Amino acid sequence: MSAGAIPLIRLRGVTKTYGQGDLAFQALKGVDLDIAQGDFVAIMGPSGSGKSTAMNTLGCLDRPTTGEYLFKGVPVQGLDRDERARLRRRYFGFVFQGFHLLPRTSAQENVELPLLYRGETTAQRHAAAQKALEAVGLNGWEHHTPAELSGGQQQRVAIARAIVSNPVVLLADEPTGNLDSQRSAEIMQLLWQLNQVQGITVLMVTHEPEMAAYARRIVHFRDGLLDSDQPNTPFPLRGGQGGGHAPALQGSVAQEVQ
Numbered sequence: 001m002s003a004g005a006i007p008l009i010r011l012r013g014v015t016k017t018y019g020q021g022d023l024a025f026q027a028l029k030g031v032d033l034d035i036a037q038g039d040f041v042a043i044m045g046p047s048g049s050g051k052s053t054a055m056n057t058l059g060c061l062d063r064p065t066t067g068e069y070l071f072k073g074v075p076v077q078g079l080d081r082d083e084r085a086r087l088r089r090r091y092f093g094f095v096f097q098g099f100h101l102l103p104r105t106s107a108q109e110n111v112e113l114p115l116l117y118r119g120e121t122t123a124q125r126h127a128a129a130q131k132a133l134e135a136v137g138l139n140g141w142e143h144h145t146p147a148e149l150s151g152g153q154q155q156r157v158a159i160a161r162a163i164v165s166n167p168v169v170l171l172a173d174e175p176t177g178n179l180d181s182q183r184s185a186e187i188m189q190l191l192w193q194l195n196q197v198q199g200i201t202v203l204m205v206t207h208e209p210e211m212a213a214y215a216r217r218i219v220h221f222r223d224g225l226l227d228s229d230q231p232n233t234p235f236p237l238r239g240g241q242g243g244g245h246a247p248a249l250q251g252s253v254a255q256e257v258q
């Protein structure tokens, strides 16, 4: 990023206080953070250090109590609930530890959900969901319900749902928390590819160093403050799994990602 350029995300002096009066608790105590488009940031820190609060703030799910959040230079703290919802739908995709898929609904329909609000035709929704499922390696699994899929496959469906609307930023909160180490590595490889190949900015909360190793940058929270911010050579570029030979994602939606 050139000097003076506006980063995709800029936090300045961000605080978040839960509750009021005697019960008030300050979960963020003045966070400064710049995130460039295309970065892959792992957010680490002990339990209670403010990671989820930071994530909710970054994803425009919640507003800072004080301080400034600029998204593409636009002050998010000044937006009302509906405006923040529009910003989220346009720019953000979310992936959670628990997948959060609708149980009796096919992979295809789960992935189409975010598009229902966008006024697209059925054919457009089908095509976009198909492409996203291809991108996460789930060709042929479109009509399976979550119960018929493994945990790793369910998380792939959730990632397909998160990328189907071509987000600029993918927020992942402990995305491998419910998976064994082999499935975890596959999900991390996929997130790394989405960042490396498609240029999606990835912000991921994790407490596992093996998962953070896939990021380009590792930030640590402690007691509501950022206490370190280090660049990292992503594991696949260190000659690890997929090193230097990341296959182009099938059905790439890269051209649609700004």
Ligand code: ADP
Pocket (backbone or CB within 6 Å): 018, 019, 025, 026, 027, 045, 046, 047, 048, 049, 050, 051, 052, 053, 054
């Ligand atoms: P982490 O994700 O690092 O575990 P959190 O951001 O979830 O940390 O929480 C930071 C602190 O804020 C914790 O002490 C937690 O108990 C408190 N906290 C989080 N959410 C709320 C809430 N809705 N109301 C009151 N306190 C909260």
